[in-house]
Amino acid sequence: MAAILIADDDTITRNLLELNLQDEGYEVIPVANGEEALALLQEFHPDLIIADVMMPIVDGYALCKACKNDPALHQIPIILYSSSYTRDQEQQLGYDFGADRYLLKPIDPEALLTTIAEIFEAPASSSGEPTELSVDEEMQRLKTYNEVLFDKLSTKMEELEQQVERLRHSEEVLKSTQAQLIQNEKMATLGQLSAGIAHEINTPLAFMASNTNTLKRYTRDFVDLFHAVQQALQTEEPLADVEAIKGLIKKRKLEFAAEDVLELIDETLDGTERLKSIVLNLKSFCRQDQQEKTYTDLNALIKSTINIAHCELKYKATVTYDLKDIPEFRCFPQQIGQVFLNLVLNASQAMEEPGTITIRSWSDDGTIHIEFSDTGSGMPDEVREKIFDPFFTTKPVGLGTGLGLPISADIIRRHNGTIEVSSTVGEGTQFLITLPEDA
Ligand SMILES: Nc1ncnc2c1ncn2[C@@H]1O[C@H](COP(=O)(O)OP(=O)(O)O)[C@@H](O)[C@H]1O
Ligand SMILES: [Mg+2]
Structure with a gap:
């Protein structure tokens, strides 16, 4: 051979x-x-x-x-x-x-x-x-050799440069696809929440409308009273009209109205605050992150994110917090918020009957820990092994995309952190996120 x-x-x-x-x-x-x-x-x-x-x-x-x-x-x-x-x-x-x-x-x-x-x-x-070879021939050959190699090297350099350019381009495409994917999943989550959010907005709107109607009636009564007083003051004998004024006060229940009016205004202002905060939360959740990471209070982020899911959660789970002082974390806050929202929604969706979701945060040895634990159904091993696979879901079409956890894991990984899960069927599930303090 x-x-x-x-x-x-x-x-x-x-x-x-x-x-x-x-x-x-x-x-x-x-x-x-x-x-x-x-x-x-x-x-x-x-x-x-x-x-x-x-x-x-x-x-x-x-x-x-x-x-x-x-x-x-x-x-x-x-x-x-x-x-x-x-x-x-x-x-x-x-x-x-x-x-x-x-x-x-x-x-x-x-x-x-x-x-x-x-x-x-x-x-x-x-x-x-x-x-x-003669010396001349040898020299000539050496010269050609150098020229040929030089040409070949230049061609190779050009090829390499083109290759680098192509790679850079693919990296950009990949980055924007990834951003698009995150945004899509965020919108899907929001879709799931939209009924709850509509309800959340409707409740204050309804009492604000009713309060405003009552306030209008009260105002009309007070204007009538004002006119009666003004009229009395213009007559020769104002005291003669006092009885009429008293009658008006009694008939229109103006004593009660005088107490009620400020309460109604306070309640209405409260409603506007609630609406403002819902819109603010939504806006900050939907906004694409800035290019730059920002120092973020994760405890506040947890609370504002959970607020978005308030309506979804309130009939299914009580959320309890045990949030310790943790240093501000340099991150893309919308992305981290998206992870928190995914975890609480999954937890509430895993509850067959009302239960508890506990969110804890603490930091030690340069690491921030955030734990979401629930008293939901838990997962058998064969489910737990697959939950980070894209498109793996145990939920019916329309409810689950199977992208929440893989995207969450990706977000945490890109913040140099880890996400781990432990679960017991019938008892509940814990997700533990760790993030390096100086990421
Ligand atoms: N807290 C939890 N308790 C029980 N099962 C869970 C929990 N979180 C996630 N899972 C399981 O992991 C699967 C994948 O979750 P996810 O990636 O968020 O997709 P989706 O919620 O759209 O199904 C869920 O379908 C569910 O079976
Ligand atoms: Mg999910």
Whole structure:
């Protein structure tokens, strides 16, 4: 079996060549560059050398020259091949250095096999003794050698630059796709909450409307009273009208109205505050994060996020907090808020009957810990193992996207943190997030 040495720094080309030649029954010895090839040739003489031209340390030309100048090796035929053909001289240079064939990539496997067969059938024809060169010829050859290598290097540099540019572009595309995915999932969560949020907005709106109607009636009564008083003051004998005024006060229940009016106004103002905070929470939840991370009070973020889900939660779970002082965390707050919301919604959706969600936060040894534990259904192992897989959901279509946890895990990972889960069927589930204080 003929043995063929392959020298190529490109692993893929080398492996493909190796497989092709092995299929044909050749023994193949692959190496990654000319230097390795020369080291190996000290101990072992293959029947053929196939070498790439552009290789680090010792290139194909130099390998060829070294072999052809070595009496022990000069009989071994050499096929050089080159990827980026830059100028006619490069092929001639290969032959000048003693190559038997000079091929261009991509190499057609059939053509290569034919070439190899040809070489084996007509051995040593061109691999004669090295010819002595004059100094001038030697200089000329060296000059061409330098020019060819320089050209090839420039071409390679250009290729590399293009490759870097392509990579940069794909990275940008990836980033924006990721941002889009996060935003989509956020909107899906919001979709789930929209009925609750509508209710949340409707309740204050309803009592504000009713209060405003009562206030209108009271105001009309007080205006009437004002007119009666004004009229009395304009008559000769104002005291004569006092009875009429008293009657008005009694008839319109103005004593009660005088007490009630401020209460109604306070309640209405309270309602506007509630609406304001709902809108604010929603706005901050929906907004895409800024480019820059900001220092964030995570305890406040927990509370404002849970507020958004208030209506969804209030019939299913009591939320209790045990939030210790933790340092401000540099993060994308909307993203972290999204994680919190996913966790509480999952917890409430896991409750078959009303239960408790406990949110704890603390920090130690430079790490912030945030734990969400619930008294929901818990998960069997085969579910727990899959919950971070995209699109894994146990919920009916329309309720579950299966993206909440994988996206949450991704967000936490990109903040250099971890998220872990433990769960017992019938008892409940805990999610523990850890974040480095100086992320
Ligand atoms: N707190 C929890 N208790 C029980 N099961 C949970 C809990 N959180 C997540 N899961 C399980 O993990 C699955 C995936 O969750 P998630 O990625 O948020 O997607 P979705 O909520 O859309 O199903 C859920 O369908 C559910 O089976
Ligand atoms: Mg979910």
